[in-house]
Amino acid sequence: MLKVVVLGNGNVATHLCQAFEQSQDVLLLQNYNRKGLAVLNCNVSVVSNFKNIASAEIYVVTYNDDSLFETAEELLNLPGLVVHTSGATPMNVFNKFKNFGVFYPLYSFSKTIPVNFNEIPFAVEANTKNNEGVLIRLAKTISPKVYAINSKQRKSLHVAAVFANNFSNFMFTQAKEICDDHNIDFKMLHPIIAQTLHKIEYTEPKLVQTGPAIRNDEETIIEHLKLLDSTKKEIYLNITNAIKNYYGKKL
């Protein structure tokens, strides 16, 4: 049984606590958060006073990237392996510790939306091979998809996820607004979105690009621009030009 304390009360902390509580190979000792808030759908014991924090093998620090430096100080006198869960922060933010690393679940968590950890890839990194082994073991208690990658790769993975997840979601938001403005059911677009995803699971996305930009279909592009407000027009033009440039067809 790996003895674990999770620090923080955000989206990542909530889902990790829930998953560790269910795991038979993890003993989730505590959640620590400064306000002493209960963890949603989880019976873990919560402490708000740092003096009461338990002695664990692994401390999983889920704070915002900006808070990680300060956090390091607080944890200095504790035993065990101290890891953060950030995709964007290098492992070395914790290099004051003897044992440190990264335990990054590559996912976009929302507190109230259930998560199937079996599907979530974990990217782990540690200051020693032994610690890396511990983190792989911990990750494997909740997911079969565990990758050991270094800080530079993880940062690249994080920026790739911004494109693949955050930016694409923003495109869906724009699409939904256009539908709402014209009294169209956004559900009509669900199948085409699902198909896009399905396609990239067995072929490269660059090979299945469609639409007026790659066809260099100026007439359609002009018609589309007429329908859009100035904000959406700017987004449409920027990405259309990027697609044209990518596929070698200049405006």
Place this chain on the structure above:
Amino acid sequence: MLKVVVLGNGNVATHLCQAFEQSQDVLLLQNYNRKGLAVLNCNVSVVSNFKNIASAEIYVVTYNDDSLFETAEELLNLPGLVVHTSGATPMNVFNKFKNFGVFYPLYSFSKTIPVNFNEIPFAVEANTKNNEGVLIRLAKTISPKVYAINSKQRKSLHVAAVFANNFSNFMFTQAKEICDDHNIDFKMLHPIIAQTLHKIEYTEPKLVQTGPAIRNDEETIIEHLKLLDSTKKEIYLNITNAIKNYYGKKL
């Protein structure tokens, strides 16, 4: 049995011919294309000489948007309902005909990738209620998802699909390139992409936006920009600013 002729040999024509051939309520009389090319995975009789085109109830014209005007001339002396399959072209491009309309499958077709028409929404429009009824009947022979919408709505739907499908696919292409450049398996991103899709099926995309842009996380944004080449940097900045503006946080 609805008697149908499909005109054209592109992605849409190929999949419609395959689907109509399977349907028990459609008699697919012919495919017409100028080069007389066979239709992939379909035994439909192919004609290349316009004089040999059959007398049908419905002519489904799948030509490129730009060719539709010219096409109209050719079909003038034929009986039956003449429809195009374009999301971006108004119905009135065919107003020289007595019976005309639109039969638009909202999907991104690739010739060699199999399609499940049960999942594909059809947007239909016709010059008379009777013709609209015929098109609804035809669409329902291959899909339960049939919507009667007008030309302006369809155009809006088409531009929404550009955002939801074409633009998001281009984001996946960027993500894949970043992964390739850093020796990371793009499959690590599949779950987060699948989750984005899953989320928007039961909530609005604008409510589940995550990432450094909506958090106004300048430090991460700067770190990400350092990792990107000039083309990707421009895309990243454009969309990041759009997200910030959308959620009310100016740079």
